[in-house]
Amino acid sequence: MCRHAAWLGSPRSPAVLLDEPEHGLVRQSYAPRMQRHGMINADGFGVGWYDPVSGEAVRYRRSIPIWTDANLPGLAGAARSGCLIAAVRSATVGMPIEESATAPFADGRLLLSHNGRVRAEAIRSLVDSAESTCDAAWVAAAVFARVRGGAPLGDALAEVVTHAGTKDPEARLNLLACDGATVAATTWGDTLHVDDTGEDGVLVASEPLSDRPSWRPVPDRRLVLVTPGGARIEPL
Numbered sequence: 001m002c003r004h005a006a007w008l009g010s011p012r013s014p015a016v017l018l019d020e021p022e023h024g025l026v027r028q029s030y031a032p033r034m035q036r037h038g039m040i041n042a043d044g045f046g047v048g049w050y051d052p053v054s055g056e057a058v059r060y061r062r063s064i065p066i067w068t069d070a071n072l073p074g075l076a077g078a079a080r081s082g083c084l085i086a087a088v089r090s091a092t093v094g095m096p097i098e099e100s101a102t103a104p105f106a107d108g109r110l111l112l113s114h115n116g117r118v119r120a121e122a123i124r125s126l127v128d129s130a131e132s133t134c135d136a137a138w139v140a141a142a143v144f145a146r147v148r149g150g151a152p153l154g155d156a157l158a159e160v161v162t163h164a165g166t167k168d169p170e171a172r173l174n175l176l177a178c179d180g181a182t183v184a185a186t187t188w189g190d191t192l193h194v195d196d197t198g199e200d201g202v203l204v205a206s207e208p209l210s211d212r213p214s215w216r217p218v219p220d221r222r223l224v225l226v227t228p229g230g231a232r233i234e235p236l
């Protein structure tokens with residue numbers, strides 16, 4: 001399973017998800033504390049944010065372990081955005097290890113990460129194509145198609161997760177997505193935590209990025225919606 005994290009609030013560097021907190025995603029890539037499947041997340045990583053002038057999504061993905069990328073600290077340190085997403089990957093057996101199989105997947109301003117696994121039959125009926133044969137790329141494409149069709153981001157996530165999760169009872173479908181103005185996430189088979197006690201923003205992550213007691217676990221089968229007004233958690 002991968003680990004993913006997002007921030008919505010005052011402009012910050014992606015480092016707030018990666019290596020500023022003691023259990024950021026860089027640390028979680030080799031020493032996750034709550035990972036239920038897989039030991040380390042060394043099959044790639046990705047970081048996404050929004051250009052403060054154009055509002056366009058910017059994305060940086062590699063298929064190497066995050067700790068081996070010497071350029072990342074400088075790049076992440078130079079970026080600032082009020083909406084950030086990042087993921088470190090432990091590829092599911094049989095899935096390709098390549099940049100196009102690595103989160104965040106993107107479609108315009110939408111960025112999405114999938115922590116879990118799902119059988120091809122359960123997801124490929126929802127959309128015609130994806131950028132990679134990786135299950136996560138198909139999940140992302142299915143969500144993107146729904147948003148392009150007019151669905152709000154949270155509804156699109158809920159629809160794809162409940163559909164695929166019903167077709168494949170063993171599926172794990174923790175999704176994390178953002179569009180520059182909101183962050184949405186699902187829990188379906190793995191851990192997710194929220195820290196919404198800060199004055200200037202909300203953090204969402206597979207597992208807490210720090211030992212701050214303000215992190216709270218999200219129960220399974222929930223939809224998390226984060227807007228500038230705060231975090232809302234609903235049943236899926």
Ligand code: GLN
Nearest residue numbers: 001002090092095115116
């Ligand atoms: N199944 C996805 C992949 O192979 C996600 C893997 C994960 O959560 N570890 O990339």
